[in-house]
Amino acid sequence: MSSSVDAHAAPHAARYPRLYINRLGFWLFIFSESMLFAGLLASRFYLLGLYRPPELSQTLGLLITVLLLLSSLTAYLAEAAIVHGDRRSFLRNTLYTMVLGTIFLIGVAFEWNAAFTHFPPSSPFGTVFFAMTGMHALHVLSGIFLLGLIYYNGRRGAYGPDDPWPPEGVVKYWHFVDVVWVFFYAALYLVS
Amino acid sequence: MKPILKGILGGIVGFAIGVILLMLIRVLFGLPAWSTEPAATVGYLFGLIGWLLGVGVWDYWARGWLGRPNKPYTTTGWRRYFDFDTDHKVIGVQYGVTLVLLFLLAGLLAMVMRYELMRPGRDIINSAVYNRIMSMHGTSMVFVAVAAIMGAFGNYVMPIMIGADDMAYPRLNALSYWFVPPVAIALLIAAFTGGFDTGWTGYPPLVEVTKLGALFYALAFFTIGFASILGAVNILTTAITMRAPGLSWGRLPIFVWSIIGTAILSLLLTQFIALSMILVILDRVGGFGFFDPSQGGAPILYQHIFWFYSHPAVYVMILPAFGIALEIISHFSRKPLFAYKWAVAGMLGVVFLSIIVWAHHMFTSSMTEKLLIPFMISTELISVPTGMVFLAALGTIWRGKLRLDTPMLFALGVIFNFLLGGITGVFLSDVPVDVHLQDTYFVVAHFHYTIVGGGIFGLFAGIYYWFPKVTGRMYNEKLGKLHFWWMIIGFTLTFIPMFWLGINGMNRRIADYSPELGGVNMFVSLMAFFLGASFIVFVYNMVVSWVWGEEAVANPWNATTLEWMTPSPPPHHNFPATPEVVGDPYGYGIPGALHARVGPAPSVASD
Numbered sequence: 009m010s011s012s013v014d015a016h017a018a019p020h021a022a023r024y025p026r027l028y029i030n031r032l033g034f035w036l037f038i039f040s041e042s043m044l045f046a047g048l049l050a051s052r053f054y055l056l057g058l059y060r061p062p063e064l065s066q067t068l069g070l071l072i073t074v075l076l077l078l079s080s081l082t083a084y085l086a087e088a089a090i091v092h093g094d095r096r097s098f099l100r101n102t103l104y105t106m107v108l109g110t111i112f113l114i115g116v117a118f119e120w121n122a123a124f125t126h127f128p129p130s131s132p133f134g135t136v137f138f139a140m141t142g143m144h145a146l147h148v149l150s151g152i153f154l155l156g157l158i159y160y161n162g163r164r165g166a167y168g169p170d171d172p173w174p175p176e177g178v179v180k181y182w183h184f185v186d187v188v189w190v191f192f193y194a195a196l197y198l199v200s
Numbered sequence: 201m202k203p204i205l206k207g208i209l210g211g212i213v214g215f216a217i218g219v220i221l222l223m224l225i226r227v228l229f230g231l232p233a234w235s236t237e238p239a240a241t242v243g244y245l246f247g248l249i250g251w252l253l254g255v256g257v258w259d260y261w262a263r264g265w266l267g268r269p270n271k272p273y274t275t276t277g278w279r280r281y282f283d284f285d286t287d288h289k290v291i292g293v294q295y296g297v298t299l300v301l302l303f304l305l306a307g308l309l310a311m312v313m314r315y316e317l318m319r320p321g322r323d324i325i326n327s328a329v330y331n332r333i334m335s336m337h338g339t340s341m342v343f344v345a346v347a348a349i350m351g352a353f354g355n356y357v358m359p360i361m362i363g364a365d366d367m368a369y370p371r372l373n374a375l376s377y378w379f380v381p382p383v384a385i386a387l388l389i390a391a392f393t394g395g396f397d398t399g400w401t402g403y404p405p406l407v408e409v410t411k412l413g414a415l416f417y418a419l420a421f422f423t424i425g426f427a428s429i430l431g432a433v434n435i436l437t438t439a440i441t442m443r444a445p446g447l448s449w450g451r452l453p454i455f456v457w458s459i460i461g462t463a464i465l466s467l468l469l470t471q472f473i474a475l476s477m478i479l480v481i482l483d484r485v486g487g488f489g490f491f492d493p494s495q496g497g498a499p500i501l502y503q504h505i506f507w508f509y510s511h512p513a514v515y516v517m518i519l520p521a522f523g524i525a526l527e528i529i530s531h532f533s534r535k536p537l538f539a540y541k542w543a544v545a546g547m548l549g550v551v552f553l554s555i556i557v558w559a560h561h562m563f564t565s566s567m568t569e570k571l572l573i574p575f576m577i578s579t580e581l582i583s584v585p586t587g588m589v590f591l592a593a594l595g596t597i598w599r600g601k602l603r604l605d606t607p608m609l610f611a612l613g614v615i616f617n618f619l620l621g622g623i624t625g626v627f628l629s630d631v632p633v634d635v636h637l638q639d640t641y642f643v644v645a646h647f648h649y650t651i652v653g654g655g656i657f658g659l660f661a662g663i664y665y666w667f668p669k670v671t672g673r674m675y676n677e678k679l680g681k682l683h684f685w686w687m688i689i690g691f692t693l694t695f696i697p698m699f700w701l702g703i704n705g706m707n708r709r710i711a712d713y714s715p716e717l718g719g720v721n722m723f724v725s726l727m728a729f730f731l732g733a734s735f736i737v738f739v740y741n742m743v744v745s746w747v748w749g750e751e752a753v754a755n756p757w758n759a760t761t762l763e764w765m766t767p768s769p770p771p772h773h774n775f776p777a778t779p780e781v782v783g784d785p786y787g788y789g790i791p792g793a794l795h796a797r798v799g800p801a802p803s804v805a806s807d
């Protein structure tokens with residue numbers, strides 16, 4: 009995730025531009041990561057079939073899902089802004105994304121609080137529920153951290169139409185985390 | 201050395217922060233502050249992060265994130281091997297030396313096991329200690345087999361073979377090597393916290409109820425998984441984007457193809473081993489119930505996830521060895537690689553088929569009966585693409601001018617051994633036969649024939665083949681040949697009788713057996729010691745030749761591929777200018793054939 013000059017800069021350049029190489033490596037990594045989530049998803053159905061406990065709060069689940077999807081929109085706006093050199097809009101939308109992500113995490117915390125009484129991690133549904141939401145929350149957390157980094161550097165004048173990669177990579181990662189949640193939301197809240 | 205010290209410091213600080221943080225949170229939630237397993241897990245993970253930050257992430261990345269200039273290290277000479285160095289050649293050597301050392305240590309453990317098994321009954325160690333030694337041997341050797349060729353030659357040779365100046369992500373490359381020391385430390389801690397007695401497969405429920413060592417087994421496995429995913433991303437990106445002009449897919453040396461196939465498997469499937477370990481840790485430490493039937497879990501789920509990675513892992517171990525063997529066989533038969541396209545198709549066929557055969561490890565696990573026959577058939581199908589690789593090897597040898605130097609001997613050893621390993625695999629893939637042979641020494645002999653006979657022989661073929669390139673010196677050919685014959689005789693006499701032992705009911709992973717098998721076991725043990733002793737020749741040859749060996753020329757084998765068109769050892773960034781590939785890699789016997797031109801090009805037109 010770096011377009012900064014490598015210390016051992018190549019004397020003869022690669023045949024592909026750095027941006028292309030970064031994108032390829034990024035997608036390969038995402039491909040790999042999605043296998044982790046696919047495995048969790050498969051485990052959920054292997055262990056529980058389509059079972060879903062009635063105590064799950066549908067309102068809260070829907071609410072945080074909508075918030076997360078909204079954050080994908082602001083993330084997209086941030087990326088589009090920096091590609092067109094609009095730093096102010098980039099910073100503003102990055103901040104919105106981080107805030108929405110944080111609210112999402114708080115929502116998950118509320119979910120967990122309720123889940124501990126109805127289906128703790130030691131119960132069958134709790135096992136998959138906490139593992140899936142936990143693994144996903146960890147990725148959201150790392151996404152917020154990365155957004156924080158590009159916000160910090162963006163404020164100091166980094167990135168622009170010529171150097172779009174770090175924001176692009178972070179935003180794509182954020183989209184990926186959101187897409188994962190769509191699947192997880194369906195698998196945890198909707199099936200029955 | 202400074203980065204290592206910083207890394208150690210970072211690791212200790214990270215561990216302390218993790219433990220303290222955890223204790224605070226536990227107090228906050230009204231739990232007793234200290235609990236060993238959560239503290240060990242969180243401490244390890246924070247320690248891992250601290251170590252990585254200290255050893256290079258801080259200076260190479262984090263400073264840049266914070267808007268300050270990065271501080272790359274500029275060590276020279278032998279000290280580079282103890283540094284966070286981004287040169288792929290340094291990293292290749294780091295991997296190679298580390299993993300060969302681990303191989304020798306894990307081999308010593310096997311010697312202890314064979315000593316115990318010389319006679320029926322108990323000799324020197326009780327069965328609990330035996331189980332721990334067996335598990336440590338298996339786990340370490342799996343790490344070696346998965347990472348050795350990929351780490352050493354995938355890093356050192358592959359970029360040169362494609363005419364690149366380095367990997368696509370040099371820093372990430374260095375980072376993935378520095379995941380290895382924490383793995384070693386986790387295994388060491390495991391050994392000193394009661395060990396683990398689950399074998400390398402770590403099945404629940406045992407792995408979740410046994411000693412603290414099993415937790416560190418899971419953490420070690422998780423860590424090396426992470427490293428190999430990063431490595432796979434890097435290798436694939438490099439192979440796709442860094443090829444020299446003119447190096448089309450059809451001109452790629454076969455070794456590069458094998459590395460690509462391997463990297464695809466690592467990239468897609470390593471996540472599943474990570475997942476299985478994460479779930480074990482959650483169960484053990486967090487009281488989750490994934491694999492505990494009393495909590496609604498299913499131990500068989502673990503086996504599905506585990507083998508979904510770990511069967512393809514067998515091909516992660518063997519494909520690069522195939523690549524090395526075919527590479528060497530072509531150069532040392534002085535013939536173009538026969539049926540090149542079929543060999544590539546065979547390798548990719550193995551990659552894709554290996555994803556749908558995992559449950560052949562579970563025929564006796566009481567999984568759904570409907571799955572038995574499909575998995576039997578898919579497993580047997582794998583012999584078709586494997587056969588294509590063999591076809592390429594045999595067709596190349598046929599009427600070639602064979603030069604039987606050490607690398608060639610080992611390459612032929614790969615083909616010979618894997619033939620036996622593969623054929624005995626057909627028996628195990630057959631459900632009725634497997635029910636009888638499951639968990640016997642037949643299985644032990646079979647997978648040692650594939651992984652040692654194929655993978656490790658391939659590793660040694662590569663070591664001898666590229667030794668002059670890497671070190672700039674020649675090894676002693678006589679000692680090399682002695683090592684080969686000693687090793688293959690010892691290997692054959694050790695493992696062939698094990699097939700017989702297995703058929704006659706000797707169980708694996710048990711320190712004892714019925715007395716009438718005593719004679720053969722005595723023979724096997726003596727042969728195992730004989731096999732073990734062969735590595736003294738190897739180590740002596742490597743050490744002495746590296747320091748005092750004759751200087752090697754750029755192309756001691758008169759081979760055609762790109763790594764031989766640059767001095768031994770290659771300069772920083774490998775070539776003075778981007779090479780231009782103009783023909784097939786194995787143009788032997790074809791007048792005027794040329795694979796590539798290297799030289800100070802007038803102007804390097806990129807893109």
Ligand SMILES: [Cu+2]
Nearest residue numbers: 511514560561
């Ligand atoms: Cu298998």
